[in-house]
Amino acid sequence: MQKSFGGPAIFLDRSDINTDEIIPAKYLTEVTKEALQPYILEDLKLEGFDSKGEALKQAKVIVTRENFGCGSSREHAPWVFEVNDVHTIIAESYARIFRQNMFNCGMLAIELPKASIDQLMELQERGNVRIEVDLSRQQVNALTDGEEKQFGFDISPFDKALVEAGGWVEFADARY
Amino acid sequence: MGKTLAEKIFDSHLRDEPFPGTKILNLDRVLCHEITTPVAIADLVWRNKDRVFDREKIKVVIDHVTPSKDTKTATQAKILRDWARRHDIPDFFDVGRNGVCHAIFPEKGYIRPGYTVIMGDSHTCTHGAFGAFAAGVGTTDLEVGILKGVCAFREPETIRVNLTGNLPQGVYAKDVILHVIARLGVNGATDRVIEFRGSVVERMNMDARMTLCNMAVEAGGTSGVCMPDMTTVEYLWEFIQDEFDSKEEALEDYQQWVSDADAKYTQTLDIDISALEPQVTYDYKPDCVKTVRDMQGTRVDQVYIGTCTNGRIDDLRQAAEVLKGRKIADSVRGIVSPATPKIFSDALAEGIIQIFMEAGFCVTNPTCGACLGMSNGVLAEGEVAAATSNRNFNGRMGKGGMVHLVSPATAAATAITGVITDARDL
Numbered sequence: 194m195q196k197s198f199g200g201p202a203i204f205l206d207r208s209d210i211n212t213d214e215i216i217p218a219k220y221l222t223e224v225t226k227e228a229l230q231p232y233i234l235e236d237l238k239l240e241g242f243d244s245k246g247e248a249l250k251q252a253k254v255i256v257t258r259e260n261f262g263c264g265s266s267r268e269h270a271p272w273v274f275e276v277n278d279v280h281t282i283i284a285e286s287y288a289r290i291f292r293q294n295m296f297n298c299g300m301l302a303i304e305l306p307k308a309s310i311d312q313l314m315e316l317q318e319r320g321n322v323r324i325e326v327d328l329s330r331q332q333v334n335a336l337t338d339g340e341e342k343q344f345g346f347d348i349s350p351f352d353k354a355l356v357e358a359g360g361w362v363e364f365a366d367a368r369y
Numbered sequence: 370m371g372k373t374l375a376e377k378i379f380d381s382h383l384r385d386e387p388f389p390g391t392k393i394l395n396l397d398r399v400l401c402h403e404i405t406t407p408v409a410i411a412d413l414v415w416r417n418k419d420r421v422f423d424r425e426k427i428k429v430v431i432d433h434v435t436p437s438k439d440t441k442t443a444t445q446a447k448i449l450r451d452w453a454r455r456h457d458i459p460d461f462f463d464v465g466r467n468g469v470c471h472a473i474f475p476e477k478g479y480i481r482p483g484y485t486v487i488m489g490d491s492h493t494c495t496h497g498a499f500g501a502f503a504a505g506v507g508t509t510d511l512e513v514g515i516l517k518g519v520c521a522f523r524e525p526e527t528i529r530v531n532l533t534g535n536l537p538q539g540v541y542a543k544d545v546i547l548h549v550i551a552r553l554g555v556n557g558a559t560d561r562v563i564e565f566r567g568s569v570v571e572r573m574n575m576d577a578r579m580t581l582c583n584m585a586v587e588a589g590g591t592s593g594v595c596m597p598d599m600t601t602v603e604y605l606w607e608f609i610q611d612e613f614d615s616k617e618e619a620l621e622d623y624q625q626w627v628s629d630a631d632a633k634y635t636q637t638l639d640i641d642i643s644a645l646e647p648q649v650t651y652d653y654k655p656d657c658v659k660t661v662r663d664m665q666g667t668r669v670d671q672v673y674i675g676t677c678t679n680g681r682i683d684d685l686r687q688a689a690e691v692l693k694g695r696k697i698a699d700s701v702r703g704i705v706s707p708a709t710p711k712i713f714s715d716a717l718a719e720g721i722i723q724i725f726m727e728a729g730f731c732v733t734n735p736t737c738g739a740c741l742g743m744s745n746g747v748l749a750e751g752e753v754a755a756a757t758s759n760r761n762f763n764g765r766m767g768k769g770g771m772v773h774l775v776s777p778a779t780a781a782a783t784a785i786t787g788v789i790t791d792a793r794d795l
Binding site for chain 1: 390405408439441448493505513516519521523555653742760762
């Protein structure tokens with residue numbers, strides 16, 4: 194079943210945010226996704242960011258820069274987002290394994306060019322930003338007080354099919 | 370148009386292409402450890418699909434936290450152990466016979482030229498040293514691999530790195546790969562295979578080639594690969610001698626995977642390493658690299674030698690050569706983890722373990738250990754380590770700790786002085 198996408202956004206204005214920052218290795222001893230929930234982005238090095246703060250608690254969309262999710266193959270990184278209801282990441286680029294893990298879990302790792310990410314980052318100065326995703330039209334709508342911005346995005350037909358199927362296990366099980 | 374090694378492997382393993390550019394490959398090896406596999410097993414059970422596609426092609430090891438340190442890690446080990454037994458998987462390595470996955474699986478002869486290999490571990494790219502396509506994947510890919518024996522990849526593009534010249538005395542594969550990562554950047558090879566070529570690679574043994582390929586992912590690469598040659602055949606011979614009449618015949622067969630002379634590369638990097646110096650990372654990204662002499666004098670609290678990057682016999686020999694007859698600084702905690710029982714045993718026979726112990730090192734059992742701060746050797750806040758591992762991320766070896774990535778020789782020299790040191794200056 195397809196997940197829901199969109200909601201309040203949080204902005205992580207840094208490149209190369211790695212999987213150890215998203216979920217430190219010491220929590221990889223958990224054997225359920227739910228147990229990871231309190232530890233989201235616990236070791237993120239970013240000025241002004243509070244991993245226990247209200248902004249992250251409310252967030253359903255993360256906007257960030259280049260090479261997001263680099264490092265480990267741990268799917269605990271997408272899972273910690275999933276169990277915190279963050280089903281959408283919007284970044285300039287991703288590490289391959291993290292990106293595939295997102296789609297394999299039926300979640301969205303959307304790529305936008307730097308200029309579009311710049312515009313999204315600027316929006317946060319106006320107040321809370323809400324981002325809606327229309328997967329069928331491949332469009333992101335960002336709303337804040339008195340302003341709305343739209344961005345089209347590319348997604349490979351395979352990744353789109355994974356999201357529509359609810360993940361890779363569902364897709365593969367039906368075909369192979 | 371010629372093809373690269375990766376393209377040849379993709380062509381020969383193609384199961385389906387559901388969309389243009391999306392290749393579903395048949396898998397020769399699905400490798401499993403106790404950190405990323407248990408959730409896949411639990412999901413298969415939950416879906417009422419607790420099956421394996423081929424029990425001979427699945428290889429299983431407990432390596433990250435072993436022997437288990439607490440109830441949680443004991444549970445992970447038990448889930449994996451029970452599953453391996455339930456499915457009668459013949460190649461399962463438990464306490465006493467286990468070692469670091471990317472060292473023990475090649476050592477057992479499981480990886481061959483032309484193979485497709487996945488594992489729920491980012492450093493799976495190591496196995497490309499044998500001329501295989503080997504990629505780290507997440508738990509869902511692993512789960513589908515276990516159940517169906519397939520995995521999806523994008524059309525492979527390849528970066529060719531030509532390493533020419535002569536490796537200077539005291540400079541090793543680790544220094545070369547740190548330099549390559551610095552040149553490519555941490556995402557310079559994303560969605561690409563890195564092909565290590567040139568006379569330097571041709572002269573390297575398999576241990577050194579594995580060190581090169583191991584860190585391909587630190588530049589974002591899907592797999593690192595080396596061309597199969599007589600060095601590959603010699604390493605594998607004890608496992609393949611029933612398949613071929615002679616080594617020459619094996620070599621001829623493996624030649625089918627070697628990239629064609631007119632293969633197309635997205636990028637070619639020519640590096641003459643004749644003037645390369647020992648390298649070390651600073652900061653929290655593996656592409657932040659300086660020469661050891663530029664970092665000379667940086668104080669360290671711990672030196673860690675081991676891991677899937679540099680825990681093989683050749684690595685231990687290089688460190689022991691520096692340590693022989695010397696003692697490590699009082700201010701340093703030295704830890705060495707031979708990567709497999711065989712490496713441990715060979716190191717004992719060669720007197721290497723004695724050298725480490727006389728120098729003041731703690732010798733641990735084969736395990737991933739301190740590298741990712743999951744079991745022994747965790748750093749305290751503000752502490753600094755020099756390590757032969759592959760990642761210097763913030764908090765990697767313990768919250769608030771700093772890791773400098775170095776070769777085994779540099780690690781040994783640093784342990785002796787207590788500050789980052791070029792072994793050639795001792």
